[in-house]
Amino acid sequence: MTDRPAVTPSAPGACPQRRAFLAAVPGVVLLPGVLSACGITQPAQPVSTEQATTTVPSTTIPAAEIPVGTATSVKAGDATVIVAQPTEGEFVAYSARCTHQGGIVQVVQDLHLRCPLHGAEFDGATGENTSAPAPRPLDVVPVSESDGQLTLG
Ligand code: FES
Structure with a gap:
């Protein structure tokens, strides 16, 4: 006993x-x-699966650095931003910080993004999480285009 x-x-x-x-x-x-x-x-609370918006230090890059149908990593202060041009003249940007545990997402090819820490994948056109373990899309970073220049932040 x-x-x-x-x-x-x-x-x-x-x-x-x-x-x-x-x-x-x-x-x-x-x-x-x-x-x-x-x-x-x-x-205690359910984890949000909604896409959030974040800001980064204002950074300007030539739009010509982002060919149609591709994404590129860009430094904005200490932040890394994924900037993409899914269709002609449509520019989008996302924080590269993975929504799982904060790894820095990388561009694999064209608009295919992957986090090197645990393999989560994202769509560079929308920021959507397309495979686990990321619980939600990448955060949107505001981007505007003027005279061939993209301004992030
Ligand atoms: S931190 Fe990105 S998949 Fe885990």
Whole structure:
């Protein structure tokens, strides 16, 4: 006979993996609160999947550096911005900071973007997240075009 305390397997907020493991061990009864040591808790609020807008230090680049159907990484102060021209004369820009855990998204080819940290992919035309684990699109960066110059920020 062990002197382990009795634990219920349905402790709210408990680590599901630890709860499942302990519940499968014969003779183990789970008590609420015992599993909180695993440090995993449920988020209090659902994570937004909406596309946000952010600003960067004002930066100007020649529009000719962004051919139609491509995206390019541009530095704007300390920020990295993905600037794209999906169709003739339509310029869009997104923060390169991945919406998963902040990796810097890179241009793979044309309008195909990928985060090197965990492999999330994004559409350079819209900023939409097209594969996990990114939970939402890249943040929009305002961009305007005048006399062949693009102004970010
Ligand atoms: S930080 Fe980009 S996929 Fe994880």
